[in-house]
Amino acid sequence: MKTVEIFCIGTELLSFNKTDTNSLWLAEKLESMGFCVIAKHIVKDDVNLLQRLIRQELHNTDIIITIGGLGPTQDDVTCQAVCQAINKELVFTENIWESIQQRFMQRKRSLPDITKVQAYIPEGSDYFLNKVGSAPGTWTSYQNNIIIMLPGPPLEMIPMCENDVLPKLEQLIEEPKPARLYYGTAGLPESLVEEKLFPFYQKFNELQVTLLASPGQVDIYILIINENASIRETLIQEVDKEIMLILKDYIYTRTEKSLEEVAGELLTRHKKTLAIAESCTGGLLGNRITNISGSSEYFERGIISYSNESKIELLNVPAFLINTYGAVSKEVALAMAEGIKINAHVDIGLAITGIAGPSGSTPEKPVGTVHLALAAEEDTLHQHHIFLGNRAQIKYASTQFALNMLRKYLIGIK
Amino acid sequence: MKTVEIFCIGTELLSFNKTDTNSLWLAEKLESMGFCVIAKHIVKDDVNLLQRLIRQELHNTDIIITIGGLGPTQDDVTCQAVCQAINKELVFTENIWESIQQRFMQRKRSLPDITKVQAYIPEGSDYFLNKVGSAPGTWTSYQNNIIIMLPGPPLEMIPMCENDVLPKLEQLIEEPKPARLYYGTAGLPESLVEEKLFPFYQKFNELQVTLLASPGQVDIYILIINENASIRETLIQEVDKEIMLILKDYIYTRTEKSLEEVAGELLTRHKKTLAIAESCTGGLLGNRITNISGSSEYFERGIISYSNESKIELLNVPAFLINTYGAVSKEVALAMAEGIKINAHVDIGLAITGIAGPSGSTPEKPVGTVHLALAAEEDTLHQHHIFLGNRAQIKYASTQFALNMLRKYLIGIK
Numbered sequence: 001m002k003t004v005e006i007f008c009i010g011t012e013l014l015s016f017n018k019t020d021t022n023s024l025w026l027a028e029k030l031e032s033m034g035f036c037v038i039a040k041h042i043v044k045d046d047v048n049l050l051q052r053l054i055r056q057e058l059h060n061t062d063i064i065i066t067i068g069g070l071g072p073t074q075d076d077v078t079c080q081a082v083c084q085a086i087n088k089e090l091v092f093t094e095n096i097w098e099s100i101q102q103r104f105m106q107r108k109r110s111l112p113d114i115t116k117v118q119a120y121i122p123e124g125s126d127y128f129l130n131k132v133g134s135a136p137g138t139w140t141s142y143q144n145n146i147i148i149m150l151p152g153p154p155l156e157m158i159p160m161c162e163n164d165v166l167p168k169l170e171q172l173i174e175e176p177k178p179a180r181l182y183y184g185t186a187g188l189p190e191s192l193v194e195e196k197l198f199p200f201y202q203k204f205n206e207l208q209v210t211l212l213a214s215p216g217q218v219d220i221y222i223l224i225i226n227e228n229a230s231i232r233e234t235l236i237q238e239v240d241k242e243i244m245l246i247l248k249d250y251i252y253t254r255t256e257k258s259l260e261e262v263a264g265e266l267l268t269r270h271k272k273t274l275a276i277a278e279s280c281t282g283g284l285l286g287n288r289i290t291n292i293s294g295s296s297e298y299f300e301r302g303i304i305s306y307s308n309e310s311k312i313e314l315l316n317v318p319a320f321l322i323n324t325y326g327a328v329s330k331e332v333a334l335a336m337a338e339g340i341k342i343n344a345h346v347d348i349g350l351a352i353t354g355i356a357g358p359s360g361s362t363p364e365k366p367v368g369t370v371h372l373a374l375a376a377e378e379d380t381l382h383q384h385h386i387f388l389g390n391r392a393q394i395k396y397a398s399t400q401f402a403l404n405m406l407r408k409y410l411i412g413i414k
Numbered sequence: 415m416k417t418v419e420i421f422c423i424g425t426e427l428l429s430f431n432k433t434d435t436n437s438l439w440l441a442e443k444l445e446s447m448g449f450c451v452i453a454k455h456i457v458k459d460d461v462n463l464l465q466r467l468i469r470q471e472l473h474n475t476d477i478i479i480t481i482g483g484l485g486p487t488q489d490d491v492t493c494q495a496v497c498q499a500i501n502k503e504l505v506f507t508e509n510i511w512e513s514i515q516q517r518f519m520q521r522k523r524s525l526p527d528i529t530k531v532q533a534y535i536p537e538g539s540d541y542f543l544n545k546v547g548s549a550p551g552t553w554t555s556y557q558n559n560i561i562i563m564l565p566g567p568p569l570e571m572i573p574m575c576e577n578d579v580l581p582k583l584e585q586l587i588e589e590p591k592p593a594r595l596y597y598g599t600a601g602l603p604e605s606l607v608e609e610k611l612f613p614f615y616q617k618f619n620e621l622q623v624t625l626l627a628s629p630g631q632v633d634i635y636i637l638i639i640n641e642n643a644s645i646r647e648t649l650i651q652e653v654d655k656e657i658m659l660i661l662k663d664y665i666y667t668r669t670e671k672s673l674e675e676v677a678g679e680l681l682t683r684h685k686k687t688l689a690i691a692e693s694c695t696g697g698l699l700g701n702r703i704t705n706i707s708g709s710s711e712y713f714e715r716g717i718i719s720y721s722n723e724s725k726i727e728l729l730n731v732p733a734f735l736i737n738t739y740g741a742v743s744k745e746v747a748l749a750m751a752e753g754i755k756i757n758a759h760v761d762i763g764l765a766i767t768g769i770a771g772p773s774g775s776t777p778e779k780p781v782g783t784v785h786l787a788l789a790a791e792e793d794t795l796h797q798h799h800i801f802l803g804n805r806a807q808i809k810y811a812s813t814q815f816a817l818n819m820l821r822k823y824l825i826g827i828k
Contacts, residue, residue: 014441014451014452014453014454027428031428037428037458038428038457038458038460038463039428039455039456039457039458039463039467040428040455040456041453041454041455041456042453042454042455042456043452043453044451044452044453046452049452049453049474052470052474053453053470053474056466056467056470060463060466060467189523190485190487191486191526191528191529192526194486194487194526194528195526195528201488208425209489210425210426210459210489211487211489212424212426213485213567214567219426221425221426276718278697280704281701281704282700282701282703282704282705282709282713282716283692283696283697283698283699283700283701283702283703283704283716283718284697284701285697286696286697286700286701286718287695287696287697287698287700287701287809288697289696289697290694290695290696290697290718290720290770290809291696291805291806291809293771293772293773293805294773295696295720296720296721296774299696299720300720300721300723300724301717301718301719301720301721301723301724301728302696302697302716302717302718302720303715303716303717303718303728304690304697304700304704304715304716304717304718305715306704306709306710306713306714306715306716307710307714307715309714309715309759310714310715310758313757314715314717314728343727344724345723356704357707358707359707359708360710366520386520386521386522388517388520388521388546389546389569390546390569390573391705391707392569392705393546393569395701395704395705
């Protein structure tokens, strides 16, 4: 696979409030075409730093793409840095200069003198005229490398890529293109997923497998590269079969959907309505459920029962349960789920009560103690967890396990 | 100024359209302390590539900070790469291992064997124990450089930086340190803030002023660098006076607090209790309010009244109001606020009803139409907005304006 490194150039890109969207867009295009983006560098407008970095990285990658720093002002140093890195001269290119002049004439604008610098490109380069701005793109071969320079504004960079650069890059791709498999799992910590996958790693040790963990969720990405198309097809099927066998129902999506989206689809498919009662999560569960457009079809209401009074008044939780077992208990969680199910006239009631911290813990009930309950027609389910982390982490993990409990109920796993 | 390069390590940061928020956060902290971040590198989990890059960049910068790649699995290569780059051995550190074991014991979880690898750090390094996850942070001196390794999950990286790493970095700063003033404003769009600040820009044209806009909020950062300490002190006072004069009560914080935190402090100070009724925001308002530790002192309950029935049953909204004006109307918003105030026996009822989209709009009520209402002892307030953006943006802006409405009520501005 051909490797690419992307350089985003501009001091302003390093300040805290700028997200560089150019490279996200470009990296996705390149990956889907079958290139491997191995690094991105965001570098200030410093010609020495930049030329050293480019010179070094020519040894590490096949293709270097720079974005930005092609303007006419003193802090635009990309072209100069590239020329220094590959020992090439800058040459004036009449065609580019004419195109820049035409753009200014069309707009009836006077042409600043400094603009002429943008018609200089590394000797022996191909170039792409800029239909939106002044700076051209360039394509320079150097030894075994290709160096591509692109303008920084997305409105110039993106059409230039789509029309000129990506089609030219396409010709470099060797068939067959790599395949990428994805599995989203819920309910297992990363270390346990890893342990379960150990035999898989041994069996398919040539594959690139990446795990990405977030609270209550582990995403698995598998990249399959194989010269022979039919072998690759067989391999994809074998890998898929093996992963599904190992992780079974822990896998809740193979298309990067969120747990709330999958749960929503299951509620819709099974024609079930839902209401929730949440205490320590304070509205986060409702917020996640209602992030899904169309959730009003199955989500009836939610109660954020922060006080004991609200649990008693709105969820029919008997006061003696709270007095006897405490508001954070299996008994109260079950009563909350049952209460919201009945009061909201829905098929499923889902409840969370817990201690999100940092205060509110007791020796028997440490911070992170959470009880989940689900009440449905013929079933009543309960889970007890002790989540680690800060307030936000505990809240999020609680909703993640509650949504997974709902999902598992809807697909018939207890 | 001491220079810093940040390395974010993880194949997933390159391939799957993940925005790296860690380095944005860290770059801001470093810049405000007086470091100069000259480059950021986002690098795949490739030990050879990473060690070459680190080895090279040691010549270009004073400090290297790596984020991520410290997990126990095979694709976590940061520690190995750093050791190779600076020719140091990995050494087992009993203290770290004990802390990891304790964390697992607290959670009553079995400790996977592979976790032990996280107790190995470069010889001669200081380390920072991880209170949220397993991987420790490290601080290694090498020739004239410092290399710092941090865990990748923001919930682990941020507290470790705040508690341990930034205070240690602070000691490296030469005087005089730059001063940074911060103002958080709510309720004005960026263009209006910009307009109001125009005379300020003219008066203090040598200052670096950065505006950062998010839905319903504009943050203002002003950097003051001056060799002479007494001139700098006078300048700070002049700038502060001018900004406060221009933006007055639009400024809700000068210490980067969130609106929910400021509103919570005001509720506590004025000994007022709060309950909420939210429709289109689906729990987001409650979630934000309860993100503040101690919010149970003033937050009594919330109703996520997604259905009309729940508005009628739980908030006493007369059915004829919904039938006459629609669920998204001034009349229903006011009834919701009044209803929750009475039913929850609190001082203030706060309500949101609106159309978060993308469906549910009518010609008279486009997507983004939101009515806010506040009911208190002697006051009833209402606001009507049409927010732009997608579902998540509309939900967020609604809660932002609702919290600001609450804040303004509590400080006596109508």
